[in-house]
Amino acid sequence: xxxxxxxxxxTRVLTPFAALLIRLGVSPDAVTxxxxxxxxxxxxxxxxxxxxxxxxxxxxxxxxxxxxxxxMARQLGRxxxxxxxxxxxxxxxxxxxxxxxxALWYAGRGDSLALCAxxxxxxxSGQVVSYTKARGEAIGLPVDVNGLVERAERLVISLVACGLxxxxxxxxxxxxxxxxxxLWVVAIGSAVTLGQRVVTVRRESxxxxxxxxxxxG
Numbered sequence: 001x002x003x004x005x006x007x008x009x010x011t012r013v014l015t016p017f018a019a020l021l022i023r024l025g026v027s028p029d030a031v032t033x034x035x036x037x038x039x040x041x042x043x044x045x046x047x048x049x050x051x052x053x054x055x056x057x058x059x060x061x062x063x064x065x066x067x068x069x070x071x072m073a074r075q076l077g078r079x080x081x082x083x084x085x086x087x088x089x090x091x092x093x094x095x096x097x098x099x100x101x102x103a104l105w106y107a108g109r110g111d112s113l114a115l116c117a118x119x120x121x122x123x124x125s126g127q128v129v130s131y132t133k134a135r136g137e138a139i140g141l142p143v144d145v146n147g148l149v150e151r152a153e154r155l156v157i158s159l160v161a162c163g164l165x166x167x168x169x170x171x172x173x174x175x176x177x178x179x180x181x182x183l184w185v186v187a188i189g190s191a192v193t194l195g196q197r198v199v200t201v202r203r204e205s206x207x208x209x210x211x212x213x214x215x216x217g
Contacts, residue, residue, distance in 0.1 A: 010067050018071035028069040028076070028083055035065020036090040040097040047101030050109060052179065053166025056159050059098065063155065066091060088134075091151065092127060098158060099123035102183070118183045125190035126154055132197040141208065145200040149189030157182050157189075 021031065039062045046055025069087060073079045099122045106116035129147065136143035149157075161182030168176040 010064065011071055014064060014068050015071055015075075018068050018075060021068070022072055022075060026072075028072040028078070029086060031065050031069040031072060032083075032087055032090055035062045035069070036094050038062030038065075039094040043094075043097040043101035044104075047098070047162070048104035048108065050105055051166065051169075052162040053169065055101070056163035056166060060159060060163075063094070063159075066094075088130075092130060095126050095151070095154070096123055098155075099126070102158075102162075102179075112180075115180055115183060118180075118187050122154070122158075122183060122186045122190060125187065125194060126151070129190055129194050129197065132194065132201065136197070136201040136204070139205070141201060141204040143197060143200060143204070145196050147193030147196050149186060149193050153189065154186050157186050 039059050042055050042058030042062065046052070046058065066087065069083070070079075073083050099119050103116050103119035103123065106112045106119060110116070130151070133143045161178045164175050165177075165179040
C-alpha cells in the first residue's frame with residue numbers, strides 16, 4: 001500500500017543524493033551493503049538495550065539506502081539481476097535485525113515473553129510474506145495483490161512506534177505503550193497479508209492450470 005506512493009516520493013527526493021554518490025565513484029552494491037550494515041548495527045546494538053529513540057534514528061539514516069541504490073543503478077543504466085537479488089536478500093537481513101532486536105529486548109530487560117513472541121512472529125511472518133510473492137513469481141504467476149501490511153508498512157509502523165516509545169526516556173509520558181500496540185498491528189496485518197497472497201496464488205495457479213489444460217485439449 002505505502003510502497004506505491006512513498007517509494008515514488010522518496011525516489012524523487014533522493015535522486016540528487018544518488019547522483020552525488022555516482023560522481024564520487026560509489027557503486028550501488030556498496031550503498032546496499034553499507035545501508036544494511038547500518039540498519040543491523042542500529043537494531044542489534046540499541047534495541048536490546050531499550051534505546052529505541054537512538055536506535056530508530058540510526059536505522060532511519062541507513063534504511064533509505066534501499067531507495068538510493070536502485071536510483072543509482074537506474075541513473076547508471078546498470079539494473080541487473082545480481083543487484084536485484086542482493087538488494088532483496090539484504091532487505092530480509094535488515095528486517096530480521098529490527099524485529100530480532102526487539103525480541104531480544106522483550107526476552108531480557110523488557111520482561112515480556114508474550115511481546116517477545118509477537119516480535120518473533122513479526123520477524124517470521126515478514127519473511128514468509130516476502131517468500132510467497134517470490135515463490136509465486138518463480139512459478140510464473142503475477143501474484144497481483146496489494147497486501148494489507150507489506151514491507152513498507154511494517155517498517156513505517158514499527159520504526160515510528162519505536163522512535164516515539166523511546167521518548168519515554170526523555171520524560172514524555174505514556175508513549176511506551178505505542179511499541180506493543182505497533183507489534184500487534186504488524187503481526188495481525190502480516191498474517192492477513194499472508195492470507196491474501198496465498199489466496200491470490202491459489203486463484204492464479206488454478207486459472208493458469210485451466211488455461212494450460214484447455215490449450216492441451
